[in-house]
Amino acid sequence: MTRDAEARAGVVFDALADATRRAVLRDVAERGPLTATELAADLPVTRQAIAKHLAVLRDAGLVDRERSGRETRFRATPGPMADASRWLDATGSAWDDRLSRLAARARDTEAASGRE
């Protein structure tokens, strides 16, 4: 992964560490684009709190803002989530490889000591 993608993955994980924020993103992803007012009507938090969560999600690149007239709507942008998923996959694969070499090494070591 490029260094930028890895750094973005970290920001994404941080943004998703809050349950309410995850609920905001889920709502936007499933029913979006939505305004902050529509989100506040849907979730048990104030519009102010929604606005703060949307700001964090925007910083993480997880939502995008579109203005039409006097309305501002938010929609989910899956790119950074894909980066986060890719970090998980790449890191998981790397450890799969290392641990299978470790296991092979352990077997070789045991076999060698068995012959002594």
Added chain:
Amino acid sequence: MDTVERTVTLPTDVTGAWELLTDPHELAAWLGDDVVLHPVPGATGRVLERDGTDRSLVIEEVDEGRLLSWRWWVDGEDPDRSASRVAITLSPTPDGTLVRVTEQLLPTADATASAAASEAWSHRLLHLESLLLLAAAVRG
């Protein structure tokens, strides 16, 4: 969801397993092509992987026979933005030694403050939720 976990059971006792995790000759057989790692808290080291990735590391915790952890990042990158913590624990089983590895992407320096205010959550549940969100976002 920011943590990867893998386990493997080694057909060797805990002492043998610890040796495989900390002896330079053994480490070069599995962790990377070229490994400098001294199991002492604060010690710096490096891992050059087969694909050419070069990482620097700093050892964090060492509990002989039980736990080894370090923080590492890819050379040339800002450790404050893309470091991760690797923790390896050993536990004896009837078949040998269970090795459990976790690697967690560390919060970026500026996100640490907001992360401290976050509520506790289950890693597995969060991973599942994130996959569902990704699927919904992709469909949308």
